[in-house]
Amino acid sequence: MRNVAVIGVGMTKFGELWDYSLRQIFTMAAIEALEDAGCSNRDIEAFYVGNMSAGLFIGQEHLGALLADNAGLKNIPAMRVEGACASGGLALREAYLTIKAGEYDLVMVGGIEKMSDSPCTEDVTTTLGAAADQEWETFVGLTFPGAYALIAKAHMERYGTTKEQLAMVAVKNHKNGKNNPKAQFRREITIEQVLASGIVADPLSLLDCSPISDGGAAVILASEDMAKKFSDTPVWILGSGQASDTLALHDREDLTSLKATRLAAEKAYTAANMGPKDVNFAEVHDCFTIAEIVATEDLGFFHPGGGGKAVEEGLTEVDGKIPINPSGGLKAKGHPVGATGVAQVVSVVEQLRGEAHKRQVNRAETALTHNVGGSGATAVVHIFSR
């Protein structure tokens, strides 16, 4: 099978981008990725874009063809893929597989969401609820913070994870975000501030939650031949894994772990012929602080129940044993839901190229991205090396 590399990356600043429409935001990211790859819009053979809910947010479906056209990718195969907040990671995986299939040599992968300034939804929380089970959860009042609060409660009950440990995830990710010029939040916060912030869904406070964001990201994938033609610093995709689980939490075997993450990681590790110990750093899906702790356990970096203690001991800091979310993560970088999985790849590529400046991790040879949809019904994991 053919090898596949990332040869170009681009992303907009994440945040409340009131001055730009969805198509404008994506086009900025796409142009940056094309310039970074040193290739022309006319070289791109196909386009995959991850987006969760432009239909509900701005009344626009059919983003594949729309954004391809706006980015100057005329007449090529273009499609949107969706798996709630994992949409970006799924788009990456589809592009990767179609290059492996020999169908294309050069593909653009996009991720986009415009969540503020939405004329079509009364509130963003309702739209995000469309990622949960409408009949069994959303309709009867469960919100997304509520779903993760249940996970947090179960984790605290079983393993003794503390609210302070959750807060430490937010503190670390804000510290990292301060050094990321494209992050939505670029200020440090304290444990006390997290604990004192208003309760959203007990035990999660406002500063345990990732923000509502606008943003776009794009990466260019290439077959081995094309990668060598266009790039001196290709970043290789060594493995890709995806899995699913029930949308509704009540159908899960366990609330303290996401089975879809464990299965997706197992596939990605097997494909890459690696284990968790071989990964130098990771961008994981910290939509809530508890989600990062659970992810670091499910990905095998720490034993079940060990994620809280690991944060407390500083193991996940930029200079720790296994840096987690050196970009600031969803918590501080921002979480335009469909864009997140692609933005994680942008962050990983910057690190593996040694271009992450103040947030650069010491050892950056192999990296992992972990993108989750809903409260864990979709998970997709990729492993990269320079």
Add this chain to the structure above:
Amino acid sequence: MRNVAVIGVGMTKFGELWDYSLRQIFTMAAIEALEDAGCSNRDIEAFYVGNMSAGLFIGQEHLGALLADNAGLKNIPAMRVEGACASGGLALREAYLTIKAGEYDLVMVGGIEKMSDSPCTEDVTTTLGAAADQEWETFVGLTFPGAYALIAKAHMERYGTTKEQLAMVAVKNHKNGKNNPKAQFRREITIEQVLASGIVADPLSLLDCSPISDGGAAVILASEDMAKKFSDTPVWILGSGQASDTLALHDREDLTSLKATRLAAEKAYTAANMGPKDVNFAEVHDCFTIAEIVATEDLGFFHPGGGGKAVEEGLTEVDGKIPINPSGGLKAKGHPVGATGVAQVVSVVEQLRGEAHKRQVNRAETALTHNVGGSGATAVVHIFSR
């Protein structure tokens, strides 16, 4: 590269399915496809589902994981793909490419839409408008029938296509639908009735338009080894092609032809090493009567401007030179938008197996499906043989 076959098909009756929810509708189609393939839910390795707008219709995104779970496809990679009304065809193409890539051997492809009984939209036309360009078309009042009316006007002006010829498409497809037990409309209509039906968007009358439908379809794709293991009547996918165009009509080079269809067909014909003359019959995207006429020209069955005359001469009847939409097409079979591209495959497989009963075409060795998103911004074409 590995060969890929369709080994099982299933679909619900199309129509107003007031007694069933989206997930129930899809599960019925999935079970029928599994039974038809003779394989178990546990044999399926991945799931792709085409859906245009469950978010706007029923407030539910994240259909990949949701429907996989409901169909008993536990924990496997599951994702939704979207390209407006071409979503089903795109799902088929992704499954096909990932089997070619060697990633999977047995994949379920689904298509689903629940358009009636929608608690979330004021009217279906608004939601369907999300397939057009929100900023340049829908927002300023263009509806979908309006977009195709512009195409019809241009075609009539340039080629002399008549309202009677448009009506003949509807009459033929209703005649075919009468013989399809799963069609929404199973009654014949006359040219006079079509011409006398109320104008929706001049020159398109009510009976020139496909209906609003609920429905689901599912097919099982297999690698060559698995196809031979499970099936005595595999239907091979010989070629797949996809292309895109601008969403907004005003940016197109020409209104009388869909460039995306021409490009997608060219790719599919090249891959299959065939031309239009080698195709025995086709299921094409007749969301409006004019769309079938334009499609038969763009697919190369008739010369540009010859589609109207061809219908008039009976060339596209079930016993004609090149039967078009022997299933009844979108017009009579129904058009649950995300399901259509997969339902076309169900119809083609029934014909190629010789199991189409009263609607069986005489020569059924090779067939083509043509699925369009929006007013032509996405097109996907597949070629099949028994």
